Amino acid sequence: MHITFCAVEAVPFAQTGGLGDVCGSLPLALAKRDVSVTILLPRYKFIDAKKFGITPVDKHLSRAVLSPNLDVYFIEHDYYGKRDGIYGDNGDDYPDNLERFQYFCSRVLKTLEQLRKKTDIIHCHDWHTALIPIYLKDQYKNSSLASARTILTIHNMAHQGVFPRERYPKLNLPATYNSAHYLEYFGQINFLKGGIVASDKVTTVSQQYAKEILTKEFGCGLEGVLKSRREPVEGIINGISHDVWNPATDQKIARTYAKDELMHGKTANKAKLQQLLKLPQRDDAPLFAFVSRLVHQKGVDLILEVMEQFLALDVQVVMLGTGERQYEKQIKAYTDKYPKKIWANFEFNDSLAHQVYAGADFFLMPSRFEPCGLSQMISMAYGTVPIAFKTGGLADTVESFNAALSKGDGILFNRFTKKDFFQALRQAIDIYGDQEKFYTLRQNALAADFSWEHAAGEYIKVYQCLLSA
Structure with missing residues (x-):
C-alpha cells in the first residue's frame, strides 16, 4: 500500500501549528508499520537543504529521504521559495494565496505522474490541498493516477479558503465546477467545500469534532455539505511524538522521570x-x-x-x-x-x-x-x-x-x-x-496512550476500507 500525503506544513520542515505535527509525525508512524509513504510539500525559503539532505530532481522538484519507507518531495516555485512565511507575513495572508495553493494542488498530480510511483491513496490535508481531488477527477481520468482514491482530513472547519468568484478562471477548471454542487459558495469560491464534495473519504481529528461539524454551531456554513455525503465523516484522534514529549528522556527538563x-x-x-x-x-x-x-x-x-x-x-x-x-x-x-x-x-x-x-x-x-x-x-x-x-x-x-x-x-x-x-x-x-x-x-x-502508533493503526483501517470498497 502506497500513501501520498499532500500538505503545506510538516515537521521538521515547516510548521505553524498542529497541522504540521500531524503531517510530519503520522507518515513516520505509518512508515514504521511498513506502509510506503511519500510526502509532497512546498519548498519554502526557510527550509535548509543542507540540514535535511535535500537534493534537486529537476527545476520543479527536489527530494529528501527520511527513512526506507518515507520520501519527501518539495515543489519548487517562487511562490514559496521567495517568501518568508507559509501563509503570509505579519499576520496578514498573502494576497495571491489562491494562486499559490492552486499551483501546489495542480503540481502535486503532475509530480506523481512524473515519478511513476504506484499511488493507492492521496491523503489531502485542509483547504490548501482540497483542489487535488477535483483535479484528479477532471484531468486524470485516463492517467496512471485514475485508480487512486482520495481522503481529505479537515483539521479546522474555520479555515476554508474562500475567494472572490471572479478569480475562478485562475483555477484552470471547466465551468462545471463553478457551481453550487462543487466550489461556488454564496457568490464566492470555497476550496474546502470543493474538496469535501470531490473526495472519496472525509476525516477529521476527533470523533466528537466529527459530530460537531455537522451542526450549525461548528460547521461554519458547510454542515449541509458534510451531511449530504453518502459516507459519514470519520474522526481519528491525533497523536503526540514520544520522541519529543517524554519525561523519561526529555533533555529540556530539570529532572527526567519514569x-x-x-x-x-x-x-x-x-x-x-x-x-x-x-x-x-x-x-x-x-x-x-x-x-x-x-x-x-x-x-x-x-x-x-x-x-x-x-x-x-x-x-x-x-x-x-x-x-x-x-x-x-x-x-x-x-x-x-x-x-x-x-x-x-x-x-x-x-x-x-x-x-x-x-x-x-x-x-x-x-x-x-x-x-x-x-x-x-x-x-x-x-x-x-x-x-x-x-x-x-x-x-x-x-x-x-x-x-x-x-x-x-x-x-x-x-x-x-x-x-x-x-x-x-x-x-x-x-x-x-x-x-x-x-x-x-x-x-x-x-x-493514557496518545501515541502516533495508535493513530497510524486507525488510519490504516480507513485506507484498507477505502481500497476494498
Whole structure:
C-alpha cells in the first residue's frame, strides 16, 4: 500500500501549528508499520537543504529521504521559495494565496505522474490541498493516477479558503465546477467545500469534532455539505511524538522521570520551574499552567474573567504564549499586581514550554472549540492534569476524574461559563489537597496512550476500507 500525503506544513520542515505535527509525525508512524509513504510539500525559503539532505530532481522538484519507507518531495516555485512565511507575513495572508495553493494542488498530480510511483491513496490535508481531488477527477481520468482514491482530513472547519468568484478562471477548471454542487459558495469560491464534495473519504481529528461539524454551531456554513455525503465523516484522534514529549528522556527538563518516579520527578521540576520564574518555591500550593496562543478560541477571556477571584486563593499561575495585545495587557496587569502568584511570558519558548509541562500540577485548556488539541495530551504525558471544556477532541481524550471509582485522568466542565470554569478550578484545588486522590489522578493521566502508533493503526483501517470498497 502506497500513501501520498499532500500538505503545506510538516515537521521538521515547516510548521505553524498542529497541522504540521500531524503531517510530519503520522507518515513516520505509518512508515514504521511498513506502509510506503511519500510526502509532497512546498519548498519554502526557510527550509535548509543542507540540514535535511535535500537534493534537486529537476527545476520543479527536489527530494529528501527520511527513512526506507518515507520520501519527501518539495515543489519548487517562487511562490514559496521567495517568501518568508507559509501563509503570509505579519499576520496578514498573502494576497495571491489562491494562486499559490492552486499551483501546489495542480503540481502535486503532475509530480506523481512524473515519478511513476504506484499511488493507492492521496491523503489531502485542509483547504490548501482540497483542489487535488477535483483535479484528479477532471484531468486524470485516463492517467496512471485514475485508480487512486482520495481522503481529505479537515483539521479546522474555520479555515476554508474562500475567494472572490471572479478569480475562478485562475483555477484552470471547466465551468462545471463553478457551481453550487462543487466550489461556488454564496457568490464566492470555497476550496474546502470543493474538496469535501470531490473526495472519496472525509476525516477529521476527533470523533466528537466529527459530530460537531455537522451542526450549525461548528460547521461554519458547510454542515449541509458534510451531511449530504453518502459516507459519514470519520474522526481519528491525533497523536503526540514520544520522541519529543517524554519525561523519561526529555533533555529540556530539570529532572527526567519514569512512571515509577512520578512524584519525585514532578516535585523536582516544579521547584526548578518556580526558581526559574522567581515564584515562591512552595509545594503546598498547586501550580496551574497555560501554554497556548492568546486568542479568543482558546478561552483566554474566560481565564481572565475568573483571574481576580482565582488569585485570591492559595495558587500559582504560569502563562506562556503569544497572541492578541488586549489579552497580553490584561495578563500583564495581573503579573504586576500579584508578582508572587502569577508569571507570564508573551514570546513562545520551546525549552521553557517543556519545563512548564513537567513542573505544573494542572494544565488550563478552556477552549471554546478544539478539533483535536495536542496540549492536553502532552500535559498528561508529563503527569500534569488537564482542566478542559468538554468539546471536540478534549471530550474524546480527557475523562473527568471520579474519586470514588479512582477513574478519570482530568477535570472537564460542561458549560462554557465563568461559574462552571471556576467550579472546575476549585475541584482541582480540593483534589490537590488530598495527596492520595491527586496521586491516583496523576497516575491515570500518565497512563493514557496518545501515541502516533495508535493513530497510524486507525488510519490504516480507513485506507484498507477505502481500497476494498
